[in-house]
Amino acid sequence: MRLIAAALFAALLLFMPHLGHAQGQTVTQILSENRALVEKASRTTIGPVIEALASSGDPQAAIVLAAWAEKGLGIRKADGVFFLIEVEGNGYKLMSLEGQAAGNAPKAEIVELKPNAGVRGLIATALVQFQLSDPDQLKREAALVSIARDPSAEHLTPLRASIEGETDPAILAQKTRLERLLTLRFDPDSAARVAAIESFSGDLGLDLRAAINPLLVTTRTAIPAQMQANGNIAAEIRPGRDISVEDAYAILSAQGLAPARLTRAELKSALAANIVDGKVAGIPVAELNTPAARDRAYSALEAAGSVPAAATDDEVAAAVAAHRFLDTYAEADSAVTSAATGLLKGIEVKLGAMQTADLVLDALSLASIYFLAAIGLAITFGVMRVINMAHGEFIMMGAYTGYVVQLFVPNYTVSLILALPLAFAVTFAAGVLMERLVIRHLYKRPLETLLATFGISIALQQMAKNIFGTQARPLTSPAWLDGALTFNDVVSISYIRIAIFVLALVFLLFFLWLMRRTRLGLEVRAVTQNPSMAASMGINPDRINMLTFGLGSGIAGIAGVAIGLFAKVTSELGSDYIVQSFMTVVVGGVGNIWGTLAGALMIGTLQKGIEWFNPSNTLAAQTYMILFIILFIQFRPRGIIALKGRAAGD
Known part of the structure; x- marks a missing residue:
């Protein structure tokens, strides 16, 4: 070994003068002086040559290195001259390392340099400084x-x-x-x-x-208890508390500090194979009725060399007790790991806060979607006390209206602007038609209303399938709604969700203005409180009911356009939101727009919170949410914000 080391040292001394002059040498000189290494390049030997080329200062260094990596460097066999080569016909087109044309040569006269992956990696690293x-x-x-x-x-x-x-x-x-x-x-x-x-x-x-x-990164190791720990220690691990004794012994066995663990099956087999005259290692078989006795017998066989070395339970406990178990940093500098640990703890705290903020944004986004889907139902169900199971289909009709508009208006911004009022008009008309033909005959008969609207819901879904097919249809958002508002690597919200949030806020303000500042709103509130008294004051309750139902249906159509921008537009689109819409209205408080808003916030936050605990199963999240709402209604049957006045008793 000493002779080999001396030879390697001598070779290094011989090679060092070449590298020492590399700074003033050209690429041609460096390659020529190290031709043998270049021809048989390997990752372990070629590094100094590549470094010399990169640091030579020759303007051609980057070109030559890049050509070498791409098998574009060759050596002429006759005189050992290096060329940049390019396959041309049955030979190579040659160019000097200085960039001058050098004619052509047959393939037989050129040694094409083919660096392996390791050498190419070294070249790529060297090229970085040029790039x-x-x-x-x-x-x-x-x-x-x-x-x-x-x-x-x-x-x-x-x-x-x-x-x-x-x-x-x-x-x-x-x-x-x-x-x-x-x-x-x-x-x-x-x-x-x-x-x-x-x-x-x-x-x-x-x-x-x-x-x-x-x-x-840490490595878990074991050392004898009396030995002083070396290295950058992250923590000392206590068997029986931080890890099990079995796991601790496995570490000892993996490090070769203890023999392999003896399993119960191996112990039984070894004892049975060494029964001589009714005894095992001099111990009568009848006395081997306890684990301790069997362990003693195996230890005796082990000492006699009759069985391979293996650890019994007592030996495991003794071996673990005789060692310390440490988590040691791979990084040797304790100052660096201390600073990194402190930084990572700060990151984790801030990351937790950012994740909470992101969860809140998601909850608000979902709540705005539920509010937008439920606000129309808050009018028809909350104000008129009509259980409209076809409300989801008005959402679906609004989404399909947006799709149809985009077929004729390719500009997505213009088509969206046109689709919103058109969806309102289509679903408003459908709502008025439904109220005139069906609902008006079923007031104060909730069960019949539920069954009738459920049948209409199925019919509308089938009509949509017949017209548009069963495949999802695209409702494309404008380019200015693409992407997301990103605060950092954790917190972001898509522009579509922001637009829906703004739209929900606009409808909240519109509803408040309509109900409190307009004659229609005054008449709706009057009919809601006392239809007979309103009629005696010259208000037509049938007309108000018709307009109210149409208004709720029209708002559902606009909600459908908004929801269709990020959801699949199919005939089942509305059924995905009908349950949440009813829950939003009931939990918030029937007949109160602020209650609908509170219900949407509660359900959106609850669903996102449950999904955070179980992100892989959104169906389970919805199930738990429904169970919670059932319990909530048991304790607060009138919702978060209960309606007051005469209507509260209806």
Whole structure:
């Protein structure tokens, strides 16, 4: 071994002068002097040559390295001269390393260099320094992406060197951030690493967490109890509390500090195989009726060499008690791991707050959808006391109206502007027609109303299938509704959800204005409170009921356009929201718009909260939500905001 080491050291001394002069050498000189290494390049030997090429200062270095990686570098067998080669016909088109045309040569005269994956990886790393300062902005951005995807210590120096000359502000910011991420992982100066970690205080970036986590990776090991622990210790693990004794012994066995565990089946088999004259290791078989006795017998056989070494229960307990179990950081610098731990704890706290904020946004978004779907039902069911099971189909009709408009108006913004009032008109007319033909004959007969509207619901779904088919139809949102409003890597909300939230707020204000500031609203409230008294004051209750039902249906149509922008437009679209709409109205308080809003907020928050605990099963979340609402109604049957006055007793 000493002779081998001496030979390797001598070879290194012979090779070092060549590398020492690389800074002033051309690419041609470096390759010529190291021809043998280049011809039989491997990852373990070619590194110094590639580094010499990259640091030579020769303008052709990047071109030659790139050609080498792509099998575009060759050697002429006759004189060992290197060329840039390109396949042409049955031979190669040659070009000197300085970029001059050098004619053609048959394939038999050229040795094509074919670097393996390891060598190509070294070349790619060396090329980064050229790409980081390339005049082409796209190449600089691609180099940064490449470094971020597979960071290494070799990238740090060229990245730092490229920062000073960077002119693009956006790329400069990316380089600066990436430099800090590489510094905290690879810089040899502990203080620089700690400073880089502390500079990210309050940052929640995924790239930061990806850079921090490798610093805090631990390995669980065991050492004799009397031995002083070495390395950067994260924690001491106590068997029986932090881990089981069996798991602790498995660590000992894996490290070769103890023999393999003896299973009960192996113990029984070994004892049975060593019965001699009714005894096992001198112990009568009749006395082997306890675990302790069987363990003693096996230990005696083990001492005699009759069975392989293995640990009995007593030996396991003794071996575990004789060792300490430690979680040791892979990162040796304790100052770095302390700073990384503190930063990660701060990130986790802020991340929890951001996740809560994101959950709240999701809950508000869902609540606005439920409110928009339920506001029409709040009018027909809450004000008129009509159980309209076809309310979901008015939502579906509104969505299909938007789809039809887009067939004739390809501009999505214009088509959306046209679809909203048209959907209101279509569903308003359908609602009025339904009220005149069916509902008006069934007032104060809730069971018959429920059955009739349920039948209408099925009929409308079938009509939609006959007209539009069973395939989902696209209702495309305008380009300005694409994407999401992103606050950071955790908190974001799509622009469509924001638009629906705004639309729900607009309808809330519209409903309040309609009911409190218009004659129609006054008459609706009068008919709701006391139809007979309203009729005696000159109000036509039939007309008011017709307009109210039509208004509720029209609002459902507008809700359908909004919901169709992110949901599948099918004949079953409305059935996905009818249950939530009824729950929203009932839980909030029948006949009160503020109650509908409160019910939507409660159901949306409850559903998102349950989904957060069980994100893989949304059906279970809806089931638990319904059970909770059933219990809620038992304690508060009139809802969150109960209606007061005469109507409350109806």
